[in-house]
Amino acid sequence: MKTGKHPRQISARAPTLDDVARTAGLSSMTVSRALNTPQLVRPATVAKVMAAVTATGYIPNALAGGLASSRSRLIALVVPQINNPMFVDTIQALNDALAQRGYTLLLCVTGYSETAEADTVATILSRRPDGIVLTGIHHTQTLKRVIMQAAVPVVEIWDMTPTPLDMLVGFSHEKAGNCLGHFLAQKGYSRPALIWTDDRRGRQRKQGVIASFHQHGITISAESSVPLPASLQLGREALAALLDSGTSCDVIVCSSDTLAQGAIMEAQARQLSVPQQLAVSGFGDLAFAAWNQPAITTVHIDRAAIGHRAATLLADSIAGLTIAEPIIDIGFTMVERDSA
Amino acid sequence: MKTGKHPRQISARAPTLDDVARTAGLSSMTVSRALNTPQLVRPATVAKVMAAVTATGYIPNALAGGLASSRSRLIALVVPQINNPMFVDTIQALNDALAQRGYTLLLCVTGYSETAEADTVATILSRRPDGIVLTGIHHTQTLKRVIMQAAVPVVEIWDMTPTPLDMLVGFSHEKAGNCLGHFLAQKGYSRPALIWTDDRRGRQRKQGVIASFHQHGITISAESSVPLPASLQLGREALAALLDSGTSCDVIVCSSDTLAQGAIMEAQARQLSVPQQLAVSGFGDLAFAAWNQPAITTVHIDRAAIGHRAATLLADSIAGLTIAEPIIDIGFTMVERDSA
DNA sequence: TTGTAAGCGTTATCAC
DNA sequence: GTGATAACGCTTACAA
Numbered sequence: 128m129k130t131g132k133h134p135r136q137i138s139a140r141a142p143t144l145d146d147v148a149r150t151a152g153l154s155s156m157t158v159s160r161a162l163n164t165p166q167l168v169r170p171a172t173v174a175k176v177m178a179a180v181t182a183t184g185y186i187p188n189a190l191a192g193g194l195a196s197s198r199s200r201l202i203a204l205v206v207p208q209i210n211n212p213m214f215v216d217t218i219q220a221l222n223d224a225l226a227q228r229g230y231t232l233l234l235c236v237t238g239y240s241e242t243a244e245a246d247t248v249a250t251i252l253s254r255r256p257d258g259i260v261l262t263g264i265h266h267t268q269t270l271k272r273v274i275m276q277a278a279v280p281v282v283e284i285w286d287m288t289p290t291p292l293d294m295l296v297g298f299s300h301e302k303a304g305n306c307l308g309h310f311l312a313q314k315g316y317s318r319p320a321l322i323w324t325d326d327r328r329g330r331q332r333k334q335g336v337i338a339s340f341h342q343h344g345i346t347i348s349a350e351s352s353v354p355l356p357a358s359l360q361l362g363r364e365a366l367a368a369l370l371d372s373g374t375s376c377d378v379i380v381c382s383s384d385t386l387a388q389g390a391i392m393e394a395q396a397r398q399l400s401v402p403q404q405l406a407v408s409g410f411g412d413l414a415f416a417a418w419n420q421p422a423i424t425t426v427h428i429d430r431a432a433i434g435h436r437a438a439t440l441l442a443d444s445i446a447g448l449t450i451a452e453p454i455i456d457i458g459f460t461m462v463e464r465d466s467a
Numbered sequence: 468m469k470t471g472k473h474p475r476q477i478s479a480r481a482p483t484l485d486d487v488a489r490t491a492g493l494s495s496m497t498v499s500r501a502l503n504t505p506q507l508v509r510p511a512t513v514a515k516v517m518a519a520v521t522a523t524g525y526i527p528n529a530l531a532g533g534l535a536s537s538r539s540r541l542i543a544l545v546v547p548q549i550n551n552p553m554f555v556d557t558i559q560a561l562n563d564a565l566a567q568r569g570y571t572l573l574l575c576v577t578g579y580s581e582t583a584e585a586d587t588v589a590t591i592l593s594r595r596p597d598g599i600v601l602t603g604i605h606h607t608q609t610l611k612r613v614i615m616q617a618a619v620p621v622v623e624i625w626d627m628t629p630t631p632l633d634m635l636v637g638f639s640h641e642k643a644g645n646c647l648g649h650f651l652a653q654k655g656y657s658r659p660a661l662i663w664t665d666d667r668r669g670r671q672r673k674q675g676v677i678a679s680f681h682q683h684g685i686t687i688s689a690e691s692s693v694p695l696p697a698s699l700q701l702g703r704e705a706l707a708a709l710l711d712s713g714t715s716c717d718v719i720v721c722s723s724d725t726l727a728q729g730a731i732m733e734a735q736a737r738q739l740s741v742p743q744q745l746a747v748s749g750f751g752d753l754a755f756a757a758w759n760q761p762a763i764t765t766v767h768i769d770r771a772a773i774g775h776r777a778a779t780l781l782a783d784s785i786a787g788l789t790i791a792e793p794i795i796d797i798g799f800t801m802v803e804r805d806s807a
Numbered sequence: 808t809t810g811t812a813a814g815c816g817t818t819a820t821c822a823c
Numbered sequence: 824g825t826g827a828t829a830a831c832g833c834t835t836a837c838a839a
Contacts, residue, residue, distance in 0.1 A: 141617070143832055154810050159834065169808060184616060189593040190539060191832035194530045194815050210559045215550040222576050231590065234572040236562050250571065253529040276524060277481070359755040392760045415699040420732045483816055494826045499818065509824060531816035534831050
């Protein structure tokens with residue numbers, strides 16, 4: 128009747144539930160039950176169904192199933208970018224936890240622009256996901272309205288606010304910045320310079336850093352703003368520019384470990400010993416931070432935990448459970464190593 | 468009639484095509500056409516439809532659309548892991564190119580095990596994707612059979628074979644290894660040691676390296692096998708073990724830039740100058756390779772091109788175009804820098 | 808425990 | 824150019 132659209136293949140239409148039912152000598156409803164709720168079907172019948180499934184090579188059509196049940200078992204993940212070492216561990220953990228519960232991830236990359244995010248949402252919602260994971264807490268009004276209207280469980284991640292759209296897993300970037308600033312000030316650094324990416328969460332951390340230094344009567348000596356994505360190259364170049372412009376500083380506070388690694392490398396290339404002549408701090412505690420030479424003093428974020436807990440929250444919410452704590456602060460940990 | 472399953476929301480069912488049709492005073496079929504093929508509908512009618520869409524807040528149901536049209540506009544991506552700096556750029560490029568054409572990525576992570584891949588495939592196919600991207604060319608028989616049966620366009624990526632399932636974008640790892648080996652041998656290195664991850668494509672590259680050294684009458688001095696995922700730590704530790712065991716070598720050939728960076732760092736920690744006392748080579752040309760100190764001699768792979776071309780192949784194939792070149796070798800480039 | 812009937816929200820097809 | 828009708832393949836709800 129219908130032939131595959133793919134030229135390389137001559138195949139009849141895929142077997143349906145009815146085909147399985149026919150070969151099993153049962154009704155399609157019984158087959159459906161045997162597949163989805165076998166405990167409601169006599170074992171012998173289940174066995175017959177399984178045999179028929181194998182015989183026909185049946186693969187359920189989730190499009191039809193989702194339409195009928197209005198449960199798609201799809202979770203939409205909205206991230207600014209995937210090639211970001213920070214997010215990628217969260218995504219992996221999220222995916223693993225979700226896959227285990229039978230959900231599949233729909234990947235939606237917005238590229239750090241809010242308008243694109245709003246656009247994306249229509250695309251996402253058209254897929255009728257059972258849940259949505261949104262990176263960050265700043266969204267356009269349209270997005271908020273449309274999402275709330277859709278009545279889909281939502282988890283915002285990687286940030287903190289008392290008023291999330293629905294649920295939230297993250298931490299306060301301002302507090303993390305604060306913690307880092309205090310730590311460095313208390314270690315005696317008094318002429319800090321910043322190498323920073325200008326994204327929203329980065330800016331919050333920066334405010335935290337600056338505020339805490341101020342509390343110690345310290346002002347920022349200089350600041351270098353670098354574009355996203357952060358890289359070793361940008362870290363090196365930023366420090367080079369800072370040093371060449373004659374900035375006097377004793378610690379370089381970087382908005383990420385990657386920038387810190389670059390800054391350290393540039394310092395070493397200039398025969399500056401780290402941390403003796405110039406200290407450097409990072410953020411994120413990426414895998415290399417502990418093994419860099421010198422090991423990078425940084426702020427540890429449990430990136431996988433964000434993904435894992437977001438998955439749990441979402442799955443529970445979809446299951447209709449009451450979420451006792453819809454706001455989860457996973458916090459952060461100051462990690463003192465050798466670079467500062 | 469039906470209430471949202473999400474407790475926080477009291478919302479009626481989402482507006483359907485019929486709702487839009489009713490408010491616009493048209494048939495649902497006309498609304499569908501106005502949305503999908505506006506050129507077949509009178510402009511005035513299209514305008515009426517658009518107004519009704521806005522008024523109702525209509526968002527199409529892709530589940531229903533996909534079921535009816537048997538086009539899901541979903542592309543399934545199967546990768547061993549996302550938190551791999553090699554794949555992640557490919558994924559990003561693939562996603563971007565696909566999103567532009569109206570496709571959404573379904574993310575399926577298999578974790579380097581072939582059996583898991585076979586399992587995953589049922590999950591994937593149940594979603595009725597319009598196309599599938601498979602990482603690698605080694606799959607279980609079941610997977611091959613099931614996929615071919617599904618008559619879905621498939622692109623295998625990141626490898627090379629004259630007999631792909633369907634289409635292919637990648638390069639020969641063996642040749643890449645060969646090229647690297649020749650390069651190093653010709654530079655005069657004669658006592659190579661290997662630091663290598665034991666994945667399938669890595670093994671192929673290793674064979675290439677070993678074979679080309681052999682052609683120059685050189686045998687591998689020593690080899691350290693490290694688990695996945697590669698990391699700076701593993702690179703350091705592997706070199707440390709190699710050196711501590713008294714291995715005599717003049718170049719460390721690493722299966723990835725990440726390992727190379729670690730090896731370089733360990734060498735420097737031991738006051739060994741790179742490349743004078745010990746040379747190190749990597750693979751992949753990750754962003755940091757060019758800016759490392761010393762810059763890493765490596766093999767460049769255009770990772771984004773793999774994703775981009777895979778997307779084009781898939782989209783064309785879905786569109787019913789005849790694919791002139793279903794096998795695309797994107798090749799590789801030897802990049803001589805300072806570390807070897 | 809199994810079966811029947813009626814949707815789910817779209818699009819294909821054919822008629823007007 | 825627009826509309827009526829019948830799928831698409833499954834699940835819900837109810838009957839047996």
